Amino acid sequence: MNPISPDRLISYWSTAQLEASAVILMNIVGALLLGMVVGYERSYHGRAAGMRTYGLVCMASAAVTVIVGYPQFWFGGLVPLTATADPTRVIQGIVTGIGFLGAGVIMKEGLNISGLTTAASIWASSAIGILCGSGFYLAAIVLALIASATMIWGGWIEAVLPSRHAIAVLLRFKPGHHPQQAELAQLANSMGYRLAEGSISMSKNESGEEWHLVLIATGSRQVSIPNISETLEKQVFLTGYQLSFARN
16 A cells, blocks of 8 residues: 555544544643643742743653553554554653753753753654654644743743742952851841852852852842842952852
């Protein structure tokens, strides 16, 4: 039989095939929403892995998992699966390989992490490819649209929702000055921030002590590094400082 004959091509869009795709899509959309709910908590606390990252990973995981439950519709239902032809083993290899690829785009510099959403989107694209290769074309198309929409508007949703931003701070103290945590906590409170628990580390040399810490905004207001810098400039016990957004 001709592999590209109309009858064979139409089988990929049969009623049963579309019904299976509809069930898959319901799983995908549900997973996306649940993943974004979980990711919002991370986004709210200023973490790098936020709503988009969690949503994409959860959605892609659901897409890869749910198609295993419909082996009779794989490849349009025209090629019966045998014990020697197990597509799930192929999927396992694909997902593992894409995981290493995604790890390659994640960059970490100090307390700042970038590339997590890119890595998640790469993994989601692998799920789209798996759906296409399995013959679930409608599910693949909609999954691609959902992933694209999440990438485009997910950041806007995160920006609109209230969150508490974090600032990574490096403080250099004058020689002979021995700072106290309570002193720094009071300074942070005066600027509308609080010290993140377990974020303090320190070092000391002949030029004085250096403290690394993270400040978290106590409200949902927009973080202003220049305002923090202006306050730190007035502190006579400091010889220098460094500020950056902390996305960890």
